[in-house]
Amino acid sequence: MKLDSKYFDTIRVKRRGPGGAKPKPQTQECAWEGCDKPGVHKAPMGRDNEGEYLNFxxxxxxxxNKSYNYFSGLGDDDIRxxxxxxxTGHRPTYPMGHNATSPNAPKPRRRKRGEPFDMFGETDAAQGRTEARRRVRPLEQKALETMSLQSNASGEDVRVRYKExxxxxxxxxxxxxxxxxxxxRDVIQAYKLLxxxxxC
Structure with a gap:
């Protein structure tokens, strides 16, 4: 490499001459009336001027910032x-599912052969069973026996029996x-467990 090459001078970080140094960015004056200090701190202009700022x-x-109120000028209903x-990030939302009683509701699908576990409960709904009974565990069975109830007792039965x-x-x-x-004491513990x- 030749040190006296014309290309060597152009790769310097600071170029010599009047156009070499970058000018410093100008800071705006404070936007407060009667203040001539530099406004280096940004503050939002308001609700209707999103993305615009004042310099103070x-x-x-x-x-x-102490007196800033984003909702100034809005009523209680508008704020709510x-x-x-x-x-939801001010985006529209749509209802999930469907109303089974409406005339436009889709018909329930028939159970497919590839669904052996009936995950969506379609066979129970087809046979008129609205609620599947869960299996009673041994501790729950013992608690029901303490309260002199059968294993198929409902939550209302448990509450009524407990009060009695x-x-x-x-x-x-x-x-x-x-x-x-x-x-x-045994009855109270059994009720708490259930x-x-x-x-219930």
Missing amino acids: CVDHVRQY KYLKDSL LVKQLHPDANGGDRGHEDRL KQSGF
Whole structure:
């Protein structure tokens, strides 16, 4: 490489001459009335001017931000509507599924041969069964037996039976007799277990 080549001077970082150095960017003045400090801090202009900003100095941007209200000029209903729409990013939403009672509702599909596990419950719906009974686990069965209920008891049956047993076994109902206290404790624990399991 020749050090005195004409190309060697053009690859320098700072070129010599009047056009070599880049001019520094000009900072705008503070947008606050009567302030001549440089406005280096950006602040939003408002709701109707999205993407536009005002430039303030540090003191005036603090004052502006304290008094800034995005919803100024809007009523309560408009604010509620805006906040509700903001949950979906102000994009339209559409209902999922269909209303089975409407005349335009699609007909239920027949069960396909390739669906051996009946994941969509179409055979139960076709046979008139609206709710499939889940299998009762051993602890739940024991809790039902503690409350003197069958394994096919509904949630309402469990609640009604629990109220009856508490009224019978509570010491206040037996004149202060604490003889049924252990049975009452077992009934309360059984009810709590059934409640946590989703029976009632």
